[in-house]
Amino acid sequence: MADSATHAQPSSTDGQSRRDFLLYSTIAVGAVGTAAALWPFVHSMNPAADTLALSTTDVDLAAIQPGQAITVVWQGKPVFVRHRTEEDIALATKDDSAELRDKMADATRVQKPEWLIVVGVCTHLGCVPLGQKAGDPKGDFGGWFCPCHGSHYDTSGRIRKGPAPLNLPVPKYSFTSDTTIRIG
Amino acid sequence: MSGFQTNNKVISWLDERLPIFSMMQHSAIEYPTPRNLNYWWNFGSLAAFVLVVMLLTGIFLVMNYSSHTSLAFDSVERIMRDVNYGWLIRYLHMNGASMFFILVYIHMFRNLYYGSYKAPREVLWWVGIIIYLAMMATGFLGYVLPWGQMSFWGATVITNLFSAFPVVGQSIVTLLWGGFSVDNPTLNRFFSLHYLLPFVIVGLVVVHVWALHTVRSNNPLGVEMKGEADSIPFHPYYTIKDLFGIGLFLMFFLAFVFWAPNFFGEPDNYIPANPMVTPPHIVPEWYYLPFYAILRSFTMDLWIIPAKLQGVVAMFAAILILFFLPWLDTSKVRSAKFRPIYRQFFWLFLVDCLVLGYVGGKPAEEPLVTIGQLGTAYYFAHFLIIMPLLGKLEKPKPLPASISAAVLKEKA
Ligand code: HEM
Ligand code: FES
Numbered sequence: 001m002a003d004s005a006t007h008a009q010p011s012s013t014d015g016q017s018r019r020d021f022l023l024y025s026t027i028a029v030g031a032v033g034t035a036a037a038l039w040p041f042v043h044s045m046n047p048a049a050d051t052l053a054l055s056t057t058d059v060d061l062a063a064i065q066p067g068q069a070i071t072v073v074w075q076g077k078p079v080f081v082r083h084r085t086e087e088d089i090a091l092a093t094k095d096d097s098a099e100l101r102d103k104m105a106d107a108t109r110v111q112k113p114e115w116l117i118v119v120g121v122c123t124h125l126g127c128v129p130l131g132q133k134a135g136d137p138k139g140d141f142g143g144w145f146c147p148c149h150g151s152h153y154d155t156s157g158r159i160r161k162g163p164a165p166l167n168l169p170v171p172k173y174s175f176t177s178d179t180t181i182r183i184g
Numbered sequence: 185m186s187g188f189q190t191n192n193k194v195i196s197w198l199d200e201r202l203p204i205f206s207m208m209q210h211s212a213i214e215y216p217t218p219r220n221l222n223y224w225w226n227f228g229s230l231a232a233f234v235l236v237v238m239l240l241t242g243i244f245l246v247m248n249y250s251s252h253t254s255l256a257f258d259s260v261e262r263i264m265r266d267v268n269y270g271w272l273i274r275y276l277h278m279n280g281a282s283m284f285f286i287l288v289y290i291h292m293f294r295n296l297y298y299g300s301y302k303a304p305r306e307v308l309w310w311v312g313i314i315i316y317l318a319m320m321a322t323g324f325l326g327y328v329l330p331w332g333q334m335s336f337w338g339a340t341v342i343t344n345l346f347s348a349f350p351v352v353g354q355s356i357v358t359l360l361w362g363g364f365s366v367d368n369p370t371l372n373r374f375f376s377l378h379y380l381l382p383f384v385i386v387g388l389v390v391v392h393v394w395a396l397h398t399v400r401s402n403n404p405l406g407v408e409m410k411g412e413a414d415s416i417p418f419h420p421y422y423t424i425k426d427l428f429g430i431g432l433f434l435m436f437f438l439a440f441v442f443w444a445p446n447f448f449g450e451p452d453n454y455i456p457a458n459p460m461v462t463p464p465h466i467v468p469e470w471y472y473l474p475f476y477a478i479l480r481s482f483t484m485d486l487w488i489i490p491a492k493l494q495g496v497v498a499m500f501a502a503i504l505i506l507f508f509l510p511w512l513d514t515s516k517v518r519s520a521k522f523r524p525i526y527r528q529f530f531w532l533f534l535v536d537c538l539v540l541g542y543v544g545g546k547p548a549e550e551p552l553v554t555i556g557q558l559g560t561a562y563y564f565a566h567f568l569i570i571m572p573l574l575g576k577l578e579k580p581k582p583l584p585a586s587i588s589a590a591v592l593k594e595k596a
Contacts, residue, residue, distance in 0.1 A: 042359070045369075045373065047362055051367075075363070077364060078459070121365075124492060126344040150548055163480075
């Protein structure tokens with residue numbers, strides 16, 4: 001730096017590439033550092049530990065008669081528990097071979113055929129479909145009907161008609177006894 | 185910064201160190217403005233006025249609002265019933281949001297009519313679109329805060345739009361929610377952002393006005409100012425006219441606040457949010473309806489692209505396309521006054537937006553679905569086909585030599 005002549009004339013390609021190297025490595029370190037500093041802020045918006053901890057729900061099935069359904073809350077979302085009738089099950093397995101948008105056999109969606117357990121959130125834009133209560137519309141396929149933009153689900157919770165792309169998802173659950181399940 | 189002169193020693197001492205008075209003099213007093221602006225040029229200052237109303241009423245609402253899911257709804261009801269003049273502050277804020285959009289929509293259609301987005305005002309136009317996007321975000325976030333049924337389900341449907349994106353969609357939605365559904369973490373962050381964004385808008389407005397003062401106002405004739413005779417100083421001519429506009433606007437605004445405060449609202453939002461029950465007919469706020477109609481008009485999967493993704497992409501594209509308008513419009517003539525054919529298409533486009541808005545507010549049933557699809561097709565055709573072709577095919581009427589020439593001829 002003392003020699004101002006070389007400073008004014010950066011003709012040596014050697015010095016130039018050294019400066020370039022310093023410039024680019026500074027930019028690279030700065031970029032990685034900024035990204036690393038940003039991540040905690042972004043990740044702080046993801047579900048917190050206590051939110052994640054509230055992630056199981058126990059359900060007693062004993063009082064639900066065939067043809068009835070209840071809605072339970074799991075992770076802040078409604079979960080549909082439907083005690084299917086023989087006709088419901090027959091319809092669902094018959095339709096395994098029907099034209100399905102999101103192809104899944106009924107048998108892969110249940111652990112015991114009489115109990116259908118699905119997350120009650122329309123896969124279109126997240127409304128809660130109707131069909132849980134006795135007077136509700138159940139759509140063209142005997143399952144659920146989403147009033148928001150008209151999606152129809154069948155007795156296996158599969159999407160059959162309307163804008164939703166996917167079947168109602170089956171949450172992870174296990175039978176903790178003959179008549180109780182734990183979701184999550 | 186020539187014109188500023190004062191005998192006041194304190195003011196000139198300050199001005200030499202921070203030229204705040206020179207700046208005011210330059211950009212709000214002397215600022216040369218076309219002499220022929222009509223009342224459609226009032227809407228920018230009106231929008232700025234409403235922005236200030238929103239900031240003030242918002243800050244006072246926050247003093248009594250609680251952003252927890254178990255308290256939010258009741259805290260807003262308390263504002264309405266118990267807080268002194270709380271009802272007034274909330275109704276000003278609630279209706280102010282609708283006014284803001286009415287004014288900005290008029291402002292935007294004014295620009296479409298007079299070709300104000302064309303060179304050299306492209307960047308000015310862009311900043312305006314960014315302000316509009318920020319307003320839409322702010323309005324959406326604010327509508328969630330009272331935590332009624334529409335708040336909750338609006339938030340659910342809109343955040344779920346992001347799940348349409350392949351691979352990362354669901355992770356984005358979880359990140360937005362901070363959980364597995366719209367819940368307390370969601371309400372808290374929406375509150376934080378709803379407080380932040382209006383101040384971002386203020387910053388954007390400063391940039392908008394900066395760009396405006398660089399390129400100067402367009403005018404109903406669409407020809408640039410050429411000399412002294414074409415312009416008048418902003419003060420007192422337009423300060424007075426803008427104030428007069430604010431007076432008229434306040435009558436309109438306050439008529440809603442006092443006599444029809446829930447005109448723009450949805451009764452369902454006076455029912456506390458219930459994550460287990462979706463209201464039978466959910467609609468977004470009126471100012472989003474045309475875009476909601478576009479979103480819903482895609483009902484068939486195309487090849488591997490699901491209908492849902494098509495709808496979301498089209499909805500965003502409907503706004504983003506505005507950024508390209510300065511180049512999609514190939515006509516050299518700005519004002520529709522001299523473009524007899526464009527003038528008709530302008531009105532058709534306006535009608536199309538109103539039709540889309542109507543369809544967006546109704547349940548998705550025939551024949552409205554088809555009407556919405558035709559409306560969507562026309563919306564994009566207007567920008568992608570009509571605007572580029574019209575500029576080439578249409579024969580504009582002769583332009584006046586200058587603003588003053590045209591104005592004086594009219595007088596004569
Ligand atoms: C661009 C400006 C703004 C717009 C467009 C806007 C829009 C809205 C809307 C549509 C609502 C829902 C009103 C309702 O239905 O109850 C709302 C609520 C609210 N806003 Fe804003 N807002 C703006 C600025 C602000 C600011 C600057 C603050 C705070 C500093 C704020 C604080 C609040 C609060 C606390 C609520 C909840 C109380 C209520 O619902 O009435 N807003 N806002
Ligand atoms: S959210 Fe169910 S059909 Fe749109």
